[in-house]
Amino acid sequence: MLGNFKYSNPTKLYFGDDAMSYLPEALSGFGEKVMLTYGGGSIKRNGIYDDVIRILRECGKTVVEDAGIMSNPTVDKLYEGCRIARENDVDLILAVGGGSTIDYAKAVSVSAWCEGDPWEKYFLHMEEPSNRIIPVGSILTMAGTGSEMNGGSVITNHETKLKIGHVFGDNVMPKFSILNPRFTFSVPKYQMVAGIYDIFNHISEQYFSGEDDNVSDYISEALMKSVVRNSRIAIDDPEDYEARSNIMWAASWALNTFVGMGKSQDWEVHMIGQAIGAYTDATHGMTLSAVSLPYYSRILPFAIPKFKRFAIEVFGVDTTGKNDEDIAREGLCAMESWMKEIGVVMSARNIGVTEDMIEGIADATFLLDGGYKKLTRKDVAEILRESLNA
């Protein structure tokens, strides 16, 4: 049954290979001072940086730069960004990059004018923003997190070894996002594949929860099928515009609150993955792929009907002569084959996890209630050990 909910998503999207030409229109509603946030040098190498700067100047904007956003944005970087935003009293934060850069921009957006420590208030205690929020716009260069159309923001504190995501409301969602699938062509294969698995897992985290048969379940299957299909094409030819555009569009809808509306959700894979990230600084999507199979195999016995449905609807498993559990397990086998085919990380060993980290990561993992079986700390340690030995 669909539970009660509020839905609102005010992000305006400009999608396509001409999307950048709408940047002036997108900027028109905002003040003159723009803080440009971006990561390393990739947007300078591929020309996006020059285009953005030119357009900002033509639109009469004053630009303040905040570069060097790392793939797992840190608390220290957040404090620095807040200082820049505050000292320059910026009117808009324009994030140019992937999910990390946009997540970071949203963190600065709520934190810059926060009284007290934003890490404590907005991440440790998950409070709702009560202070002034600086509007954010984004120019997306990598498909995966869905940050371009949601209120999510993940920040890492290396000192306390915590990586925490806060999903803020529609007042923190980007006001606009520019989505040009061509901008994703030059993403390195490792990052592309990590992004693809991140998309898939966003959907499965919302799908593998609850006993209902809602519109959401059908939509989730549709998104997963489309991601699997287009990932195969994109692996063969990263410049296949059709595949990259469909992956980009699916990414936004996998995590813009739509498919999760009115239903329970899991998110335990993300909890373990984020704890790994806090310890190893590994690429987010690969922390998810490394623990997914041990996790889903462990919870499967508690939700055979849903895993059977997944097997049939997403991976087209043939049911002839098989019992429900066999069909369900074959679905996970098909998922495993697909994961190996596109080349995601299947063992935590390959993203820097070592035996001596296991207890610490298990301690840093939040244990949630929404999945088919609530894990214990011991379960998490066993999942990590299985992944390490995979």
Add this chain to the structure above:
Amino acid sequence: MLGNFKYSNPTKLYFGDDAMSYLPEALSGFGEKVMLTYGGGSIKRNGIYDDVIRILRECGKTVVEDAGIMSNPTVDKLYEGCRIARENDVDLILAVGGGSTIDYAKAVSVSAWCEGDPWEKYFLHMEEPSNRIIPVGSILTMAGTGSEMNGGSVITNHETKLKIGHVFGDNVMPKFSILNPRFTFSVPKYQMVAGIYDIFNHISEQYFSGEDDNVSDYISEALMKSVVRNSRIAIDDPEDYEARSNIMWAASWALNTFVGMGKSQDWEVHMIGQAIGAYTDATHGMTLSAVSLPYYSRILPFAIPKFKRFAIEVFGVDTTGKNDEDIAREGLCAMESWMKEIGVVMSARNIGVTEDMIEGIADATFLLDGGYKKLTRKDVAEILRESLNA
């Protein structure tokens, strides 16, 4: 391939059996004068009218009423509504009802302050609004048109026998909509079924166009499957909350621009259906069901792969030992069986079309380019004759 597009949907939704309790929150951003539009007496009989009036008063609003919105809102009624809105200088139009009432509210919203004739400007010539637009909110009592989350508005001119829909942009979409599935329990079966077929057809109009394999195709199949499944449950038990809530949620997403983004679309069934509506004043969904089979049978030979896909994905047609065209045709047979099962009108005869109307309806039908085969005027007449003899 996904074509270039802009996407934006600012409608805030309150969904669930407690949705009405959010009306004060929804109203808070608007001025004091509210124009309440509604149809006949049903909202007075089921108590919704009293609840709304009470809440409006508690929120300190002044209420101006505009009742009697007919199922196919007319130009004459539109002129009357414009006069009421203008004379009272209303700050918000609150539509309580189904798609007709909300369509009408949007028409008044753009037309009240229009210089010149709004029928000519906004419907005959499909111009974009340049005048002041009065914001619209809605309280939905019937699932079908998706009007609660889109910019669409259909107005009928009985004098010229034209029924024209204009899909306005996000500036005309409702600012908020209150969706309580329980409000749809008391809708008469004929109207419920017409609404369900309207939802299904909104999706198929977007689905049966183009040769691509986009996220949209998978999402459309997901929505159609969910509508078919839940329609069967709702026919057996109209008070099954799960089924009615899923139908209501699917209706909003079937026509809020999402599934059609970046792809070509057909809409010819709606063009014929609307022409029938202008002649007979029949229930919208039934005008679509009456011509769907003759239409889709006629265009099937030009898109066998898509109709085959539809057969397999939406209706689970078994492909063993069949050629592509057989599979494709079996999909339409399965659709026909489902339509008969839920009890939609299969012959134009049963919604008041007579032989002598055929040429007139064919003349009043807009011939569009987006489908798999552009119809001629003669095709339309033949489809109508087939439907008449079905």
